[in-house]
Amino acid sequence: MYRKPLLLIACYCLAQVVAQAQITDPKATEVWTPEPRVVTPGTAGKAPSDALVLFNGSHLKEWYSAKDSSAAAWIINADSSMTVKPGSGNLQTRRSFGDCQLHLEFRTPSVVKGDGQGRGNSGVFLQNRYEVQVLDSYQNRTYSNGQAGSIYKQTMPLVNVCRAPGEWQTYDILFTAPRFNADGIQVAPGRVTVLQNGVVVQLNTEIKGTTEYIGLPKVIAHGKGPLVLQDHDNTTSFRNIWIREL
Numbered sequence: 001m002y003r004k005p006l007l008l009i010a011c012y013c014l015a016q017v018v019a020q021a022q023i024t025d026p027k028a029t030e031v032w033t034p035e036p037r038v039v040t041p042g043t044a045g046k047a048p049s050d051a052l053v054l055f056n057g058s059h060l061k062e063w064y065s066a067k068d069s070s071a072a073a074w075i076i077n078a079d080s081s082m083t084v085k086p087g088s089g090n091l092q093t094r095r096s097f098g099d100c101q102l103h104l105e106f107r108t109p110s111v112v113k114g115d116g117q118g119r120g121n122s123g124v125f126l127q128n129r130y131e132v133q134v135l136d137s138y139q140n141r142t143y144s145n146g147q148a149g150s151i152y153k154q155t156m157p158l159v160n161v162c163r164a165p166g167e168w169q170t171y172d173i174l175f176t177a178p179r180f181n182a183d184g185i186q187v188a189p190g191r192v193t194v195l196q197n198g199v200v201v202q203l204n205t206e207i208k209g210t211t212e213y214i215g216l217p218k219v220i221a222h223g224k225g226p227l228v229l230q231d232h233d234n235t236t237s238f239r240n241i242w243i244r245e246l
């Protein structure tokens with residue numbers, strides 16, 4: 001009863017052997033087209049040439065207040081950073097994104113106030129749903145799947161590589177959005193890799209659904225979504241935010 005599949009496998013293996021035997025020219029396995037386009041790499045504080053700059057210190061035109069759709073009210077500082085204005089609500093990008101590479105820098109307050117989740121709490125929501133936690137986790141214990149570098153309440157970071165309060169830190173995030181079929185069924189989960197201060201804290205981590213404060217993740221079909229920065233009533237700052245859709 002297995003004769004047919006076995007025959008097919010045998011034919012395939014034979015075809016592979018024949019194909020291998022026929023290749024004698026190294027050029028036969030060279031691929032020349034298409035050619036990857038040229039991108040000028042960024043330098044410290046400067047985005048690569050093909051990135052969309054979401055914030056460089058001069059304005060907040062790419063953002064608005066998620067709370068009431070009014071103009072973004074966070075505070076722009078003289079050092080080209082911006083700081084959460086507590087109570088003004090989350091900041092949301094005007095544009096929506098799918099798969100992407102995101103770079104941002106953040107700084108939790110140098111004057112330490114509060115503890116646990118109340119210290120420098122903010123967050124980066126990919127597609128307005130999936131939070132990469134921003135927190136002052138420098139000598140500040142909280143639940144592991146809620147500390148800096150976690151996919152909030154889902155996956156703890158591989159290590160705690162936080163700098164001290166008041167020091168600038170980087171997140172480089174590689175995100176593959178979840179895929180849904182025409183019936184709204186998820187056919188592939190979202191995945192995310194996060195480098196904090198150049199160190200991997202999430203490696204191709206499966207996103208289990210929305211990152212809920214209470215309860216389990218929810219899987220609900222969606223398309224592209226905006227990037228959101230969280231107002232958690234702590235005066236965390238951000239600078240040099242850019243994104244490349246992939």
Ligand code: MG
Nearest residue numbers: 121122123134
């Ligand atoms: Mg948060």
